[in-house]
Amino acid sequence: xxxxxxxxxxxxxxxSTTAREAAGFTADARTTLYAGEGTETSERWLRATVGAALxxxxxxxxxxxxxxxxxxxxxxxxxxxxxRLVVADRAVEIRGGGPAGVFWGxxxxxxxxxxxxxxxxxxxxxxxRTVAATTIEDAPRFPWRGVMLDVCRHFTHKSDVLRFLxxxxxxxxxxxxxxxxxxxxxxxxIKRYPKLTEVGSWRARSKWGHRFSDLWDEKPHGGYYTQxxxxxxxxxxxxxxxxxxPEIDVPGHSQAAIAAYPELGNTxxxxxxxxxxxxxxxxxxxxxxxxxxxxxxxEGVLEEVLELFPADISPFxxxxxxxxxxxxxxxxxxxxxxxxxxxxxxxxxxxSWIIRHFDTWLAERGRxxxxxxxxxxxxxxxxxxxxxxxxxxxxxxxxxAGHDVVMCPEQQVYLDHRQGPDxxxxxxFIRTLEDVYRFEPVPPALSPEAAAHVLGTQANIxxxxxxxxxxxxxxxxxxxVAFAEVAWSALPPxxxxxxxxxxRRMGTHRRRLDALGVDHRRPDGxxxxxxRPGVAGFxxxxxxxxx
Numbered sequence: 001x002x003x004x005x006x007x008x009x010x011x012x013x014x015x016s017t018t019a020r021e022a023a024g025f026t027a028d029a030r031t032t033l034y035a036g037e038g039t040e041t042s043e044r045w046l047r048a049t050v051g052a053a054l055x056x057x058x059x060x061x062x063x064x065x066x067x068x069x070x071x072x073x074x075x076x077x078x079x080x081x082x083x084r085l086v087v088a089d090r091a092v093e094i095r096g097g098g099p100a101g102v103f104w105g106x107x108x109x110x111x112x113x114x115x116x117x118x119x120x121x122x123x124x125x126x127x128x129r130t131v132a133a134t135t136i137e138d139a140p141r142f143p144w145r146g147v148m149l150d151v152c153r154h155f156t157h158k159s160d161v162l163r164f165l166x167x168x169x170x171x172x173x174x175x176x177x178x179x180x181x182x183x184x185x186x187x188x189x190i191k192r193y194p195k196l197t198e199v200g201s202w203r204a205r206s207k208w209g210h211r212f213s214d215l216w217d218e219k220p221h222g223g224y225y226t227q228x229x230x231x232x233x234x235x236x237x238x239x240x241x242x243x244x245x246p247e248i249d250v251p252g253h254s255q256a257a258i259a260a261y262p263e264l265g266n267t268x269x270x271x272x273x274x275x276x277x278x279x280x281x282x283x284x285x286x287x288x289x290x291x292x293x294x295x296x297x298x299e300g301v302l303e304e305v306l307e308l309f310p311a312d313i314s315p316f317x318x319x320x321x322x323x324x325x326x327x328x329x330x331x332x333x334x335x336x337x338x339x340x341x342x343x344x345x346x347x348x349x350x351x352s353w354i355i356r357h358f359d360t361w362l363a364e365r366g367r368x369x370x371x372x373x374x375x376x377x378x379x380x381x382x383x384x385x386x387x388x389x390x391x392x393x394x395x396x397x398x399x400x401a402g403h404d405v406v407m408c409p410e411q412q413v414y415l416d417h418r419q420g421p422d423x424x425x426x427x428x429f430i431r432t433l434e435d436v437y438r439f440e441p442v443p444p445a446l447s448p449e450a451a452a453h454v455l456g457t458q459a460n461i462x463x464x465x466x467x468x469x470x471x472x473x474x475x476x477x478x479x480x481v482a483f484a485e486v487a488w489s490a491l492p493p494x495x496x497x498x499x500x501x502x503x504r505r506m507g508t509h510r511r512r513l514d515a516l517g518v519d520h521r522r523p524d525g526x527x528x529x530x531x532r533p534g535v536a537g538f539x540x541x542x543x544x545x546x547x
Contacts, residue, residue: 009111013491015137016136016137019134021133024089024131025091026131027131028129033047033060033072034071039096044239045103046072050109054113054117065093071093081100082138083101083139086136089133105138112131140487154464160469175244178244178246185201185203188225188308205218205279213535215535243315246309252284252287255278259275263289263293266332285327287328291338302362306365311366320371324351326348359384370385370386373393373395388406389410392445392547407456407458410460412439415476416460418430418431427538428540430539437486477518477520478510482502
């Protein structure tokens with residue numbers, strides 16, 4: 001309950017909220033913070049973030065449960081990500097089943113303290129913040145609550161990646177899929193192959209709008225993360241209990257890598273030395289050659305990737321595997337000889353052979369491979385997990401075959417798709433806030449045994465028409481808020497969900513987003529400065545197919 005007796009406007013919605021007969025808690029300059037063993041990340045975050053926002057120091061407490069105190073404890077009787085938050089008379093206690101559970105409970109406390117707790121400094125002279133007495137019990141529905149950010153089409157500065165991780169944590173999202181390589185740019189420093197960033201991270205110009213647009217941005221575009229940048233990002237995510245899934249695309253979406261090292265391409269078909277990082281959007285026809293040299297090159301890349309993304313933070317490595325045109329392989333004597341040598345049926349099986357190679361290579365080093373649902377073509381690598389993006393179909397097939405699945409169908413949770421009829425650079429079908437709120441990650445067609453293989457769900461952010469942070473904010477928020485509730489909360493079936501209540505809670509949550517400086521889309525559409533008149537998109541009309 002809030003101080004005025006109303007239910008708190010919490011997002012994601014918790015499992016249960018119960019009012020208590022007590023005076024409640026007020027955070028002020030005398031409030032202390034006791035952090036039990038295993039709660040250090042929450043202690044640091046709470047003091048540095050909420051303490052700074054409210055202008056309260058949160059001095060260390062000597063004992064748990066003291067007067068005018070916040071107590072953080074690990075309680076292994078709870079599930080690892082579950083928490084119990086109790087606001088009693090002049091005290092708050094948060095128990096989590098593990099360090100992550102405590103951290104998610106602290107995120108809820110921040111919401112209870114009001115939108116002012118989402119600022120970076122107090123807007124009043126240490127004003128008191130009162131929370132009514134209540135007990136909140138909560139736990140997530142899915143262990144994989146993810147977001148993919150494409151930093152290749154348009155580069156995201158390191159500081160904005162760190163800000164993005166803060167936004168994920170605020171919404172109890174715990175997987176950051178980091179799309180680091182593509183046709184348009186290679187974004188991670190690999191020391192043994194310096195040309196990947198010297199050449200592959202910059203393109204001469206960019207398409208302005210959808211690829212069908214006649215407009216160009218003639219300004220060179222690029223950037224990359226040094227290895228120390230990556231280490232910082234990974235450590236920052238770990239402090240917020242966020243798993244990082246780096247993506248290194250093979251064998252398609254590789255023109256930037258081929259531009260840097262032409263021998264990686266199909267040199268008997270294409271003059272790969274003339275290629276540059278692609279300046280357009282879509283699917284490049286230029287793919288990796290299926291040679292031993294290519295395999296050794298990418299093993300070298302992945303050796304450095306594994307060092308930068310430790311197994312405890314990054315148990316999965318995303319290998320792409322999507323949208324790999326086969327025309328060059330069909331015309332390549334080298335590729336055809338490889339197919340014959342391996343006794344493969346066709347080019348689809350050749351792609352599967354490449355994916356299987358890296359599945360085995362990564363498994364030998366204690367990692368799991370995950371790829372887009374095209375890796376199903378030609379046979380799925382044993383142990384591989386699937387990001388089901390083209391619809392539910394790939395995920396259903398993979399789960400029924402006993403493979404783990406992350407559901408991220410483009411028709412539902414591609415947040416580059418437009419939000420209404422009057423959108424800047426409109427792409428795809430209209431997917432409103434309510435549409436995302438009614439998204440159901442587990443299709444009813446799945447058997448119970450197969451449904452157990454759905455690790456969770458993920459929203460994907462492709463940045464062809466998102467040139468800067470503000471554009472990403474606009475496309476992503478507030479729809480990511482609805483997605484976060486879908487991923488965390490045990491909601492009823494889609495048609496039975498109380499969107500009216502969610503919309504009511506969004507009234508408060510928009511104030512939190514404003515306090516965070518998020519350039520979210522307003523309910524009545526884009527503000528004048530958020531529009532892009534005259535820039536072509538590729539809108540689709542009607543209802544997206546349910547495939």
